[in-house]
Structure formats: C-alpha cells, structure tokens
Amino acid sequence: MAMSQTDAARLPSPGTGSSFGKPADHMRNIGTSLEPATMDLGVAQTPVEQFFVCSGSPAPRIDPEQWHLRLHGDAATTPVKITWKQLDALPTTTVHSWLECAGNGRAMYELAAGYVPAPTAQDTPWILGAMGMATWSGPTLSSVLELAGIGDNAQWIGPCGLDVDNDEGEAAAMCLPIDKALRPDTIVATAMNGQPLVGAHGAPARLVVPGWVGAYWVKWLDSIEISTDWIPSWRADVYYRRRLADGTDLGPATAHPIKSCLALPWPATFQVDGESLEIRGYARCGVNPVASVEYSIDDGPWRNADLDHIEASAESPWVWQPFNFRWSAEPGAHQIRTRAYDTEGNTQPDHLDFHPNTVLWNAVTRHPVTVT
8 A cells, every 4th residue: 555645754764864865974963963074065066965954853755656735725726736746847947045054053152152052942053064055946936836826815825844753743834925935036946956856855845945044945845825824833933033032032033144154163173284274164145145255363354255156146146155265374273253244234243142042143253273
C-alpha cells in the first residue's frame, strides 16, 4: 500500500550529516540542524553539500508521486489540491538569493556581547554559519495561488510544512502579507543551484522569500492558506518576533537587518611567514542593497574593503555582497571588526541590546584572531 503524505512525513531520519545527504566532515551537528564546519561559504553560490540545515525535527522523506499541496482559506476562490505534476508544469522563475536563519549569530549574544543566555533562548546555538547563497528555481508563489483563485479580500498567506515533530507541537507554519507573497521573486522552489531540491532543503517544494528571515522559507510544503485575517501559529505569534530586552513585542521579525561577518572560524588562528593575509567576508541586507563595507584592525581606523562582483547581482537585489581586504598581520592576539552600509546609509550598531529569543544579531562584532 502506498504511504499517505502524513505517514511519509513521519518516517524518522537521524539528525546526522550523512542522513541529510551531506559529507560529515563538511558540517557540525546541532541536534537536528547542521552548521557548516567552515565559514568559507563560496562567492556566487554556496555548494549544497556545505549549505546549513535548520530543522526542528528530522527531515521528512516524501515521495513526490504521493505528495500534494493543499490551497485553501476563506479568501481562496476555489480551494484545491495540486499534484507535483501540476506544480512542475507551471512556468519557472529563477531567483538568486541568500538564505539566513533568524537565529544566525545566536551564540554571539554570549560570545561577543557577554550576555547570559535567557531560558527562552535555549535554541540552536548558531555561531555565524546559518546562512548561504543559492540559485533557486520554481514557479512564482502567485502563479501557484492563482490555481485556487486569490479573492480581492485576501490579506495574508499561511504556508505550512510537513515537519510535524517540532518542539512547539505543531507543523512549521508562518504568516506573510499578501504583497510580499505576490512579489515576482517570491517563489515555490523545486530546484537549488541548478539541481532538483534535495530532502534536506525542503523537497519536493519549499518557499523562497528573499530578504526575509529563514522561518518564512517554509520547507516540505503541505498547504497554503489564503486568508482575510492573520493566520496564527507558534512561530509567527510567539517566537519569530522583534522584542526589547524586557520582552516588549515590536511585531513580527521579517526582513533581515544589515549585517556583515568574516569568512573565518570563531576564533581564528593564522600562521604567517611574512606575506599579507587575504581576509574575506559576507555582507547582506534584507531591505536595501549593500553599498560598502569597512573593516578595522585592533580598534584602528576604519578602511574600505573591496567588494567582489557577482554576475547575478545585476538581475537580483537579493545576492549577498562578498568583500575582501589584505592584512599585513603581526604575531599576537588581534580583533577584526567589519561594518556594512546599505544604499540608504544604514549601518550596523556598535551595541545590540539583548533579545529574549536571541535572534536578528547584527552588531559590529569583534572577531578574535591569533597570528603565530
């Protein structure tokens, strides 16, 4: 007997690098999530085998032939279930975009800022590697929703995944406004870096919501609600929120703030023989393109880093901005800081107040480096 979609989703997969189809020496395990073992994450693309995996439960194993996507809601003209063949027959759009977990840099609240983690912050202790740059392909979300009809009163879209064994006790779900959902670069991805999407990254289909935190990029899509009202879920209402240190809620966490980091281990150690070092890193912003990046060594003057050109940048505002600079390093302990600016002049804060859920880290970070 063929497995139902739900039964397939509940098949357990151990949370190891090999079970996610990635070489074990490329990743470090954090529960059922994987962080790259190196911060050298590529320039134009991060290889799939090196791309982080953020998952609150083992990855579902889903047979596309048994899979369907339910489109429903009070603002859906004609609720419908579509098959993989119907989805795959829609016109394809390609989007170049970086993806980053809202909690990337969670460990920096303690390691760099010195905060004592709160009980509510006991989540994946990402260092800085929960991000990657990829080329995503699939139909636009708008073309998928049109199969059910989008009512004039539609205000919210609620994607829901098949990863049902999360700590919150419900399937992974978020809520995004209709204007973001209908953008031509918000897609239902079925391919990544020119290859069919793999199970670790949401096969057979996942959302791509450029610029916004990874929670909206729902993997292993099961259903999408088209609604006149906000669609509640634990992730949208409780966890992925902007908050003050005292817990005051400032609304949903959506677009990533401007940020930068180095393509170096934390902490980093170099052995030099008189040659200057090439230091590389990544800047990105979920609101505006990155305009420039500066660096400072040991609290010295800020200097301009060189920006690497990515061919896809001309056709997508969502590529990250790799940068580099040369450093004539002397033996000893050092600190390197970087800060990025967007096209509106916004930059990273020198200090970031504690966040109860330790998300959205983007402070100027003192990266420790030892030179021998």
